[in-house]
Amino acid sequence: MDLKTAKVTGSQSLDNSEARWIKLKKITYNDPLAKPRDWESAERTTRPAGSDIDGVGIIAILQRANGRQEIMLQKQFRAPVDKVCIEVPAGLIDSGETAEQCAERELLEETGYVGKAEETSCVMFNDPGFCNTNLRLVRVEVDMSLPENQNPQPNLEENEFIEVFTVPLVTMWEEMKKLEAEGYAIDARIGTIAEGVELAKRLGVKL
Template sequence: MSGGEAKVLSTKPLLESEAVWTKLVLKTYQDPNGVRRTWESAERRTRPKGSDIDGVGIVAILEKDTGPEVVLQKQYRPPLDKIVIELPAGLVDEGETAEEAAVRELREETGYVSEVLETSPVMFNDPGFCNTNLKMVHVKIDMSLPENQNLKPELEENEFIEVFHVKLADLWEECIRLEAEGYAIDARIANLAEGIEIAKKFRL
């Protein structure tokens, strides 16, 4: 997937009446000293009724004889006008748990069938800017299963995703290499890679 295949053609302000996915809000609040202040922020319009999260990120681990590998994706993102290195992820459907959403999204985006291992607490992506949140769901992929041999992703018409794998032990170095090649690195991958490096350094 090369950067020349997709690009931003124009940018203009988005009217509130035209926005489908997000909205801008002005919050008035009182700070710890009792001073009245305002804060501009963004909110998603897509959080399902009755759900406490917008979506899920998926740490999908391939169990291999040569060591565990993590499933990553290359996907063009118009806000950055770059191809971004990401973990599989997606929005939660109404009535769906985080775990159900993770298994479904991974199958749709990569074709892999997985088993849930654990789920993180609710995480906020950028709390100084928006209220968007998610849970990280850790899953394992059994490569001996027949359905994981002949992968059949179910991508939507506007999804263009390239799937690849990286050894967990090499994730930090791969992030550095991919950034040098011009890719943008999603914070969830960078945080995972940094955590692995810290665990190595302090022998956790």
């Protein structure tokens, strides 16, 4: 498998009646001056009833025996940008599932690693000027001393092509710069985490 051989071969308009995962909406609203306005929006159609999120992003931290902390990342081709993206493991939430349960399940399915959810973020909106898609980031600790994490095997769906890799948390910013220079697209969640780590280093915040 070579992710870089994937490419977009065509593009055309999609009617809402043909869409399986999203729909387009025209929103009317009043601005702060009470002036009526219109807005175009995309919306997921997969959020389970009773859930406040569409899915989760997983900040999986590997604790090495030498004390080094690494973050688990993925390479995955994304057709909307026609590039291989650098991402955190992520997935849509199932009905009746908590964010923590979803994170542990998706991590196991996509990477083969067993982890324990430690902390969950507030609800985050990916691109609120364009769509209502949202998620929670869940920090998951991966104990590399566990037998089940010695030879992890993912359980990917037929249409999933994912490469898993890790980078040291303290050099994440530099690694993202290198990957961008190599032609990869950097997911906003990854970029934000990298910027946060770098900012903490520059300001002397203890990591």
